[in-house]
Amino acid sequence: MKVLVTGAEGFIGSHLVEGLVKEGFEVKAFNLYNFSNSWGWLETLSKDTLKSVEIFSGDIRDPYGIKQAMKGCDSVFHLAALIAIPFSYHSPDTYVDTNIKGTLNVIQAAKELGINKVIHTSTSEVYGTAKYVPIDEDHPLQGQSPYSASKIGADQLALSFFASFGTPISVVRPFNTYGPRQSARAVIPTIITQIANGKKEIKLGKISPTRDFNFVKDTVRGFIAAHKSQKSIGEVINIGSNFEISVGDTALLIAELMGTQINIITDEDRLRPEKSEVERLWADNRKALNLLDWKPQYGGLDGFKRGLKETIEWFSSKENLSRYKADIYNL
Structure with missing residues (x-):
């Protein structure tokens, strides 16, 4: 086909x-x-x-x-x-x-x-x-x-x-x-590339919204x-994975997996207009199971950690990391 x-x-x-x-x-x-x-x-x-x-x-x-x-x-x-x-x-x-x-x-x-x-x-x-x-x-x-x-x-x-x-x-x-090759405009590559470049103060937008990664x-x-x-x-x-986690907790989890401690700084340029921010996303994936016989292999906290480890490993390669502009806000 x-x-x-x-x-x-x-x-x-x-x-x-x-x-x-x-x-x-x-x-x-x-x-x-x-x-x-x-x-x-x-x-x-x-x-x-x-x-x-x-x-x-x-x-x-x-x-x-x-x-x-x-x-x-x-x-x-x-x-x-x-x-x-x-x-x-x-x-x-x-x-x-x-x-x-x-x-x-x-x-x-x-x-x-x-x-x-x-x-x-x-x-x-x-x-x-x-x-x-x-x-x-x-x-x-x-x-x-x-x-x-x-x-x-x-x-x-x-x-x-x-x-x-x-x-x-x-x-x-x-x-x-999320995963290898994702744009630095997304939050997980933003966090990983800043840490991989030796940053301890990580610039992010609002960290309270939750996402289903x-x-x-x-x-x-x-x-x-x-x-x-x-x-x-x-x-x-x-x-979706049917697992909810905040942006802030995601950043701390990535730092833990990368063996470092970070301080999160709010960058005003990265904030969405107040009414435009999506505060909460959490997927119901039962329809995918019923119609497609699909379910996540990287679900839950353990699955999220496994996915993050693969993603961190890819971004931590010098060749891959060099493709990203971690020192600026990628619009």
């Missing part, structure tokens, strides 16, 4: 490409066209993995390019998106173009080409601050940032194509994924399970 992965050069996308190749899929990786012909994180994959990957450079905002990329493919994993919340505050138009219009381009092409299945990527940010926990798929959607609003729009557009045209679409909603290997397994299951069509499915 030949599959297209949009956003393949990114953090989750590159791990998904690896996972799909291991599962025996023929993969076409849709990579954002750029002047240097960079393939992003795909360039770090093994030569054996890349032998099974076809690179297609384009732009998700261009309907002609994405349709050309999808020709000859049986299914699509749509991950391409702008995801940085702070950047969405001052450049929201780019999020509409990329996340909403880009999604339209994918699902319209899928409809016209008769693609067998589209796995559309959502985010736990669409729930906003939890009104109840654990958060199931029926929880109200709350656009507390331009980013989350754009993802709500994209999700609803995808589901509308299933309702209107019968396009076989599944919406996979990962909670806060999901190790990237579990997220990839969730995507592949959704692809394999016909029960996922027309459904929204949470992929």
Whole structure:
């Protein structure tokens, strides 16, 4: 089976490409066209993995390019998106173009080409601050940032194509994924890279919000399970660990695992506007178990520690650490 992965050069996308190749899929990786012909994180994959990957450079905002990329493919994993919340505050138009219009381009092409299945990527940010926990798929959607609003729009557009045209679409909603290759814009790499560079005073934003961190290997397994299951069509499915921990406690746990003590400093530049901060996320993952037979292998505190150890080991490599700008706030 030949599959297209949009956003393949990114953090989750590159791990998904690896996972799909291991599962025996023929993969076409849709990579954002750029002047240097960079393939992003795909360039770090093994030569054996890349032998099974076809690179297609384009732009998700261009309907002609994405349709050309999808020709000859049986299914699509749509991950391409702008995801940085702070950047969405001052450049929201780019999020509409990329996340909403880009999604339209994918699902319209899928409809016209008769693609067998589209796995559309959502985010736990669409729930906003939890009104109840654990958060199931029926929880109200709350656009507390331009980013989350754009993802709500994209999700609803995808589901509308299933309702209107019968396009076989599944919406996979990962909670806060972490692991090797993640951007320093995310909180766990922010903490690890500061400590790995010898910092004792760690600059963070608000540390009281809680998150349901999901190790990237579990997220990839969730995507592949959704692809394999016909029960996922027309459904929204949470992929989360069902374990809640605060940002502050996460920082202290990482410091403990890295054998150091830290002092957390609040950096005003890293704070979200008060009403935009998502205070609590905690996934109900029962639907994933029931429909996909998926459950986290890195769940609970012990699983979180194992995932963090793998992540710390990767970031602590000099070669990998040198890719990150730990001394600045990565917008």
